[in-house]
Amino acid sequence: MDGPHVLVGFDGSPAAGRALRWAATEASLRGAPLRVCHAWNWPYPAGPEGDEALEIVRTMGVITLEDGVRIAREAAPGLDVRPLLSKGTPPAALLAASQDAELIVVGARGAGGFDRLPLGSTAVHVPAHADRPVVVVPSREPARTGRRIVVGIDGSLASQAALRFALREAALWNASVTLVCAWWDPAALPGPDRLPFSDPQGLKEQAKARFAATVAPALAARPEVAVDRRFVLERAGRVLADEARDALLLVVGDRGIGSSPKTLLGAVTRSVLHEAPAPVAVVHDRDPHVEEQS
Structure with a gap:
């Protein structure tokens, strides 16, 4: 597909269905086409005995993809929905198809996941390796009671990109933005665990000064978005997951301050992907689309 679009993975699972409907709404708000991708592959260690068996598996993939296209069109009538059938693993198919995508959307757990597994391999692999925003939609439908988007800020380049993305999403969804800077330092602990010779x-x-300086340029560029600021002494992963309980979307950078450059996803990002009840957008500081869309 040439030109900007929203890319969503669909494998027929309930989580994929929720991701598909979320992606359809997002594409409609952006005025962009939606590409529905289904990856099929021979599911057994031993190879197929002849082309007929392989064709049966491929045909099942075609049926699943057609079902996904139908669901997307029902969710967003009039939306330009285009199917993409790929042979291979879901992460590889999505990453290969994402060259022109503005956004990738996946379900938290696919058809092959265990019932108690909160996050499948695709929901980890794609955000870790993509070079554009990836939204992971949770397996259970969140109980959204407000129209706000939460974004974690720590001063890193990735969190600055996350803020720009969150503000743009808020303008699309007609939502407010809650900025969360979770400040944590062992020097602030009471009792014997407190670090000596420190100034908490x-x-x-x-x-707080870094927080204010980090958010000022992006907020100035989006004065139409209502913003609430929260500066709290708390573990970042915990407070972000709590803040997202009634949110439309939680936005984080792929890795924050203190993460090794070789780390694909930081500890806070991994934590909220597992625990947040709302869809989570993972934004990369190397993503050129965030700059272009701001």
Whole structure:
């Protein structure tokens, strides 16, 4: 598909169905086509005995893809929905098809996942290796009571890209944005666990100043979006998951301050992908689309 579009993976699972409907709404708001991708492959260790068996598996993939296209068109009548059937693993198919995509959307757990597994391999692999925003839609339908988007800010380049993405999404969805800077320092602990010879209040003020400086340029570029700021002494993963309980979307960078450059997904990002009850957008500082769309 030439030109910007929203790309969504669909394998027929309930989580994929929720991701598909979310992606259809997103594509409609963007005024962009939706590409529905289904990856099929021979599912057994031993190869097929002849082309007929392989064709049966491929045909099952075609049927699944047609069902996904139908669901998307029902969710967003009038939307330009285009099918893509790929042979291979779902992560490889989505990454290969994402060259012109503005956004990739996947379900948290696919058809092959265990019932108690909160996150499947595709929902980890695609955000880790993509170079554009990836939204992971949870397996259970979230109980959204408000129209707001939550974004985690720590001053890193990835969190700045996440903020720009969150503000654009808020403008599309007619939502407000809650900025969360979760400041944590062992120096602030009471009792014997507190670090000696430290100035917790001074460190806190420095962190607040970095927070304000980080968000100012992006907020100035989007004055139409209502913004609430939260600066809290709490573990980032925990507070972001709590804040997302009634949110439309939680937005985080792929890795934050202190993460190794070789780390594909930081600890906070991995935590919220597993625990957040809302869809989670993972944004990369190397993503050129975030700059172009701001």
